[in-house]
Amino acid sequence: MGGSWILEPLDEHSCRVVLLHDYRAVDDDPEKLEWISQAVDRNSTAELAALKTGVETLASGDDRLLSFEDSVRVHGSAKDLFDFINRADLWAERLPHVARVELTEDTPGLQILEMDTRSTDGTTHTTRSVRVCLDNQRIVYKQLVLPALLSLHTGRWTFVEDGDSTIATSQHTVVINTDRITDVLGAGADLAQARKAVREALGANSRATLGLAKAYAEERR
Structure with a gap:
């Protein structure tokens, strides 16, 4: 498995974050590929949400x-x-x-x-x-x-x-x-x-x- 994070500036105060993955399953087994796809989607969604929350909190001056x-x-x-x-x-x-x-x-x-x-x-x-x-x-x-x-x-x-x-x-x-x-x-x-x-x-x-x-x-x- 490999991947990359891409940060695309939208304006002075915001950006778009793209998380890309590439992977292979042993023997290219369809069931394993489907399991990997679901796991990657689930984890990526959580990671992006956590990143958004963390960065926006840092930028806001929040007392937290x-x-x-x-x-x-x-x-x-x-x-x-x-x-x-x-x-x-x-x-x-x-x-x-x-x-x-x-x-x-x-x-x-x-x-x-x-x-x-x-x-x-x-x-x-x-x-x-x-x-x-x-x-x-x-x-x-x-x-x-x-x-x-x-x-x-x-x-x-x-x-x-x-x-x-x-x-x-x-x-x-x-x-x-x-x-x-x-x-x-x-x-x-x-x-x-x-x-x-x-x-x-x-x-x-x-x-x-x-x-x-x-x-x-x-x-x-």
Whole structure:
């Protein structure tokens, strides 16, 4: 199976998205071809709808949208910081808030990362992300399986050398899933509380990871 995404500008504020697929079934079996066709149509419709919702939310200034970052100055190299974040297969050993991790990297620099993260109350939740790791300087990702409180989560890790040190930054962009606020935070919880909870939880994990990456890089200086 192969395919492509085509973005066609319509005017200054809108565009048309076309998702194309090509595929073959084993032995060109008609029943298998029909099954594939239905699955592709179903998944493509869902993907396009999710893309439309996510992009229009980002463009609207909706209060469900939250973007933030945390940074730390490190007396170490960008390469060592990159290596620590890139080797997510070791996070269960290195990061206290990671209970389980599974990393797949069939093509160098293109990763699928699934992990169980511990919350402060002792519970765990599973996330799954696709990551693109670039030039020892940045790692960008999008979550495919999200925590209950989020309907969109993208992020990036960047490592920028500054004189004899490096600035390491973790950036998040999320959209709050308003339908699940009370399920997760309890009756009476509102969007403002959800924004605060997400900022605190993701920020705490990012700062913890940055702190351990800092120690790792500075030990190797």
